[in-house]
Amino acid sequence: MSELRDNARLLHLYKRVLWIRMVEEAIADRYGGPGQVQEMRCPVHLSIGQEASAVGVCEALEVTDKAFSTHRCHAHYLAKGGGIKPMLAEIFGKASGCIGGRGGSMHLAAPEVGMVASVPIVSSSIPLAVGSALADAIDGKDAVSVAFIGDAAIEEGIFHESANFAQLRKLNVIFVCENNLYSVYTPLHERQPDRPLTDVARAHGMLAEHVDGNDVEAVLDCTQRLVRRARQGEGPSFLLLDTYRWREHCGPNFDNDIGYRTEEEFLEWKALDPVEKIRTQLKSEGALDEGDEAALVAELNEAIDEGFEYARNEPLPVPEAARTFVYA
Amino acid sequence: MSELRDNARLLHLYKRVLWIRMVEEAIADRYGGPGQVQEMRCPVHLSIGQEASAVGVCEALEVTDKAFSTHRCHAHYLAKGGGIKPMLAEIFGKASGCIGGRGGSMHLAAPEVGMVASVPIVSSSIPLAVGSALADAIDGKDAVSVAFIGDAAIEEGIFHESANFAQLRKLNVIFVCENNLYSVYTPLHERQPDRPLTDVARAHGMLAEHVDGNDVEAVLDCTQRLVRRARQGEGPSFLLLDTYRWREHCGPNFDNDIGYRTEEEFLEWKALDPVEKIRTQLKSEGALDEGDEAALVAELNEAIDEGFEYARNEPLPVPEAARTFVYA
Amino acid sequence: MSDLKTINTGTAIRDGLAEVAKRDQNVLFFAEGVADPSSMFGTLKDLGDVIGPERLIEMPVAENGLCGVAIGTAMMGKRPVISFQRVEFALLAIEQFIDNAAKMHYISNGHHTAPIVLRVVIGRGWGQGPEHSQSLEPLFAHIPGLKVAMPTYPADAKGMVVAAVEDDNPVVLIEHRWCHYVQGQVPDGYYSGSLDGPKMLRSGKDVTIVATSYPVLEAMRAAEALANIGVEAEVFDLRVLRPLNLDDIFDSIRKTGSLITVDTGFRILGMGSEIIAQVTESCFGALQRAPLRIGMPDHPTPSSRGMLPGLYPDSVRIVNESCAMLGVSEDRRAAAEKELIEARGDLPLDVPDPHFRGPF
Amino acid sequence: MSDLKTINTGTAIRDGLAEVAKRDQNVLFFAEGVADPSSMFGTLKDLGDVIGPERLIEMPVAENGLCGVAIGTAMMGKRPVISFQRVEFALLAIEQFIDNAAKMHYISNGHHTAPIVLRVVIGRGWGQGPEHSQSLEPLFAHIPGLKVAMPTYPADAKGMVVAAVEDDNPVVLIEHRWCHYVQGQVPDGYYSGSLDGPKMLRSGKDVTIVATSYPVLEAMRAAEALANIGVEAEVFDLRVLRPLNLDDIFDSIRKTGSLITVDTGFRILGMGSEIIAQVTESCFGALQRAPLRIGMPDHPTPSSRGMLPGLYPDSVRIVNESCAMLGVSEDRRAAAEKELIEARGDLPLDVPDPHFRGPF
Numbered sequence A, B: 001m002s003e004l005r006d007n008a009r010l011l012h013l014y015k016r017v018l019w020i021r022m023v024e025e026a027i028a029d030r031y032g033g034p035g036q037v038q039e040m041r042c043p044v045h046l047s048i049g050q051e052a053s054a055v056g057v058c059e060a061l062e063v064t065d066k067a068f069s070t071h072r073c074h075a076h077y078l079a080k081g082g083g084i085k086p087m088l089a090e091i092f093g094k095a096s097g098c099i100g101g102r103g104g105s106m107h108l109a110a111p112e113v114g115m116v117a118s119v120p121i122v123s124s125s126i127p128l129a130v131g132s133a134l135a136d137a138i139d140g141k142d143a144v145s146v147a148f149i150g151d152a153a154i155e156e157g158i159f160h161e162s163a164n165f166a167q168l169r170k171l172n173v174i175f176v177c178e179n180n181l182y183s184v185y186t187p188l189h190e191r192q193p194d195r196p197l198t199d200v201a202r203a204h205g206m207l208a209e210h211v212d213g214n215d216v217e218a219v220l221d222c223t224q225r226l227v228r229r230a231r232q233g234e235g236p237s238f239l240l241l242d243t244y245r246w247r248e249h250c251g252p253n254f255d256n257d258i259g260y261r262t263e264e265e266f267l268e269w270k271a272l273d274p275v276e277k278i279r280t281q282l283k284s285e286g287a288l289d290e291g292d293e294a295a296l297v298a299e300l301n302e303a304i305d306e307g308f309e310y311a312r313n314e315p316l317p318v319p320e321a322a323r324t325f326v327y328a
Numbered sequence C, D: 001m002s003d004l005k006t007i008n009t010g011t012a013i014r015d016g017l018a019e020v021a022k023r024d025q026n027v028l029f030f031a032e033g034v035a036d037p038s039s040m041f042g043t044l045k046d047l048g049d050v051i052g053p054e055r056l057i058e059m060p061v062a063e064n065g066l067c068g069v070a071i072g073t074a075m076m077g078k079r080p081v082i083s084f085q086r087v088e089f090a091l092l093a094i095e096q097f098i099d100n101a102a103k104m105h106y107i108s109n110g111h112h113t114a115p116i117v118l119r120v121v122i123g124r125g126w127g128q129g130p131e132h133s134q135s136l137e138p139l140f141a142h143i144p145g146l147k148v149a150m151p152t153y154p155a156d157a158k159g160m161v162v163a164a165v166e167d168d169n170p171v172v173l174i175e176h177r178w179c180h181y182v183q184g185q186v187p188d189g190y191y192s193g194s195l196d197g198p199k200m201l202r203s204g205k206d207v208t209i210v211a212t213s214y215p216v217l218e219a220m221r222a223a224e225a226l227a228n229i230g231v232e233a234e235v236f237d238l239r240v241l242r243p244l245n246l247d248d249i250f251d252s253i254r255k256t257g258s259l260i261t262v263d264t265g266f267r268i269l270g271m272g273s274e275i276i277a278q279v280t281e282s283c284f285g286a287l288q289r290a291p292l293r294i295g296m297p298d299h300p301t302p303s304s305r306g307m308l309p310g311l312y313p314d315s316v317r318i319v320n321e322s323c324a325m326l327g328v329s330e331d332r333r334a335a336a337e338k339e340l341i342e343a344r345g346d347l348p349l350d351v352p353d354p355h356f357r358g359p360f
């Protein structure tokens, strides 16, 4: 690939990660706290710090490929192509939310772009991704289904049950495990024995890859390989991505002061900021100057403001809506 | 060890495996079929062909060590030292059964000798063994808890959840997996991808050993090592034992004719008969002659007949017994 | 009208599944041993010959994961039918059913559906023991978004199973192992039944008896014996536990003023509780006397036949309770009881009563 | 008599757990985040300082396995207390509770016990969504061998939690997140309560109202408003769902002839169904009018506050239903309703009513 095309790709990736970062920061800024006006009245699990894994994976997918996510679904939703208006409207609890205000932030979905469902019960969406891949296998389609999961998800038995079956049938599933080192406040080493996390995939004879989750290009390259493999009938894979959640587990704030992790640890990971990483690279290659950056930020900010404006002004669902779609 | 002591050990092991074989054969013989008198009115999952793993493991344990089993618990119960009378009385549904006729063949227990419980829901007893080990760890005891499981049990997520925790806490648990190649009628390769079964343990950083389950001495030697390791605080382990169930999954008959496996396969495994294997060895070493064998068989038969006589003559529980022990 | 043949409920379920799977290639079958020699007590027998092997999905012994996988296929337009030999195995997957299947349509704002059928079998007899003999229908019937049905007779079962597969919602079919043996005349070929309410099996003016599953047979047997002593029972097979439609039962109560419910599972918090609550709320004025629930007693079900006498709800108990409720004279009650006990003879309690085999 | 201090239910539960754990070194605590900064909404706060860290077992996110592990420790003489932030997470472990915990004593012919406490929290408000707001108490209350309780007020909650830990049976404690905030006077130090029946909170002759958990507060609020219009409600906190002991409620019905139940969970197959069934069976003659159940409607609970009006059972609904049942005149009813609505003011529906904070 020529340097030019490389830079074009990098610039595109930069826009995607920056977009997610800015949307999430805007939610954090405007979420409010006690005593303030609070319009986003649902729990939010922000993806700030983890944008590169979402983008790197989703950029390797087609719109016909499918993604399934968890409570921490904002980045996956946006990376897969979900729109900001239905997303914010959902978080604002509005009728035009992506699922009509029924689920809030933990349930984001945009099936029209292959963001099939987010399920806030840890690991509960994993087998749905496998089922989606099984349906495609039966229908002879080569689409790929991605199960985004956290590092805690591999503690749930259902991860293993799903992995065993996916490998048995060589289904087109990629298990993308974003290891941000914590489950809520509990560090990995208090929950799992010391061994490479990729060994959980190898238990099922499944290919496992381990990539820097803050390096969007590395994630993209690896995912592309795994997608290609899957489409060629070579079966599922497990992709472990190291990354870090910058803010509290649930909510808009930083929480390095409450005792479960240190400011130092946070700063170490912040130094690996996936957004900054590309920005620096683009700048050093002369592919992004201050003006470009400002224009881009302004453009994204405008879309974000529009999104908030929309979400704020949309009507709440009517009470009767609660009684619809109980049965098909 | 001197040859003499070796032979004494082998003779002892022979008695143990022969005992189980003969008890199980007696159950099969007397179980009866349609149109016959049927006194053992509960499902039976016989251990014939799998005696060596039970004996090899349990002979490495003290009475204070604990065993947990499954639907196929006869051999484990007997090998751990459970008595024939309470066992047969249980299978006969009698009040003096080891659990008062409440569970039948799939629930055998003899807590007084460390046969804590058998649970017929696949894998459901695994975490009980881990919990038992956790209790011992908290109390500073060095007892070992064994979870006997089948090859299907590692497909259940709860196996992995239990293994992860056992390794995390370095608990004194040994997961003994008897791979008899089938779950009911379904062969292993239709249920699990092709990879060493021991890899499921390695997923959790756990030591895994793989031994011929029909070689009682090999099983004993390996288990002794694993028990020693555990008592020294080196943590849990997984012991994979290859073996074969000779008769139908549930019931007294052979079923090589119904299509899911072949007579050839059965004969191949029968040639590895764990009982015959020791018998031949003892004979070739001159440690067992025809007379010894006949005397031993007669002695065991007498105990078996006594057991059946007892079970047959014991009273059924009274209907009111059904309402006791609901709450402690 | 298609031909009738005499088959049992197990075979009727199998035939229904085969018919609906032939018509809709999206139908998939998931089971542990989906095509094995037992083929789920024969209820999946030879389906591979009918629809080819690709749509039979052998499940590893991993109920939670595989039910989730099935739900995932359903979101993508498939119609998976999962069959478990015992309801207990489905407990491992109940989170998937309660959160993902039951709420899929709702949480997706109507975008997704989860047309999945979960077949679970209630074990009884031959010393099953406490973990192979539970019924637990309220665990499913409590959950909005699920449909729950319990088939009894073969012709009805075939129609119900077809309707369940064709339904766009997750449907839990709870089958009693002993109902599989019940014979009856069943139309050949494809037909679809309804999942929308109870069926009156016998009309009567004295007492309304509402039962589910195997106890329906006991209730019908009791009604015969009651008829012989001049008591006319109106018997309903509840059939569909969710959504629960009790209109016909309200009508019946307005006629009889008397209600007995017979549950397959535990009496406490059972279907009988819900029926009595609704009847009392809706037909308070029509009730002439206190209603009564019969069901499994409040303890696990032991293995030994020694503990079975009096444990399962049976026709004798239904007769006795009906007589007590209606103030029938002791000699008439005794006559009905005697008839039932003599007909059963010395058959052990841990095998199905051949009287209930039919053909009905 | 020990000193009283004013604390909330969450703190009272924490204090009870600390007291019982100090007395019995077999008490263990299992949770995801057992000693983390949130420490289970504060209900496990600083337990490590009280009993040392060894008995706090941090759970991997593996509910089924770890509940099984806890049951294993209980078989060996420990008294594990498992706490889950939401009842939904316990669904993954329901097989362990139904088969191993509930039946352990029974299946071992009395040899083993499983003295385990499962604490689960019902979520409400702040847009929780359908999978973080379920109650599902009947799923546990249906199972013989389990005990099930729902604490409301702090002093009672402290005693109940101690009794639960000291009980030799598996006990499921279902705590409403909004009850954690309820303040009241609580005795200092160790004391044990009872797990054996409902508590009458207010005596009255016109209507019996039986509620569980947070709806108890709504019922008490309703009873105040009813009193202001001359209707005397007798209010019970059901407290213990299993074993269910309704004797006091039967007595109450014999006095009032009228019954309203208010469930925390779904109305269908809820505790109200069981209560009405038992009341109708046992006190048919005393019932003067059709009883009525209030509870969660038959659909999942959506996130958006737009869909909340009228959804949760509240004091207004209880007042209105009581008035309709008793034939109270429209102007009196309207006055009571007005009082309640004005007191609530324009407080959003997705946060707890400060009126219910107490101290009571």
Ligand SMILES: Cc1ncc(C[n+]2csc(CCOP(=O)(O)OP(=O)(O)O)c2C)c(N)n1
Pocket (backbone or CB within 6 Å): A071, A072, A120, A121, A122, A123, A149, A150, A151, A152, A153, A180, A182, A183, A184, A245, A249, D032, D061, D063, D085, D089, D092
């Ligand atoms: C089955 C289940 N158990 C517990 C929880 C509570 N919970 C919500 S998010 C979370 C942390 C999960 O950690 P991880 O998978 O690493 O994802 P992360 O939050 O770090 O992105 C937990 C334990 C849950 N939602 N579901």
Ligand SMILES: Cc1ncc(C[n+]2csc(CCOP(=O)(O)OP(=O)(O)O)c2C)c(N)n1
Pocket (backbone or CB within 6 Å): B071, B072, B120, B121, B122, B123, B149, B150, B151, B152, B153, B180, B182, B183, B184, B245, B249, C032, C061, C063, C085, C089, C092
């Ligand atoms: C959770 C659960 N699923 C399914 C079953 C039905 N079942 C009983 S035994 C058995 C086979 C288990 O195979 P394996 O673990 O290899 O033991 P084996 O019978 O070969 O000794 C199955 C699937 C069950 N009892 N529990």
Ligand SMILES: [Mg+2]
Pocket (backbone or CB within 6 Å): A150, A151, A152, A178, A179, A180, A181, A182, A183, A184
């Ligand atoms: Mg994490």
Ligand SMILES: [Mg+2]
Pocket (backbone or CB within 6 Å): B150, B151, B152, B178, B179, B180, B181, B182, B183, B184
């Ligand atoms: Mg096997």
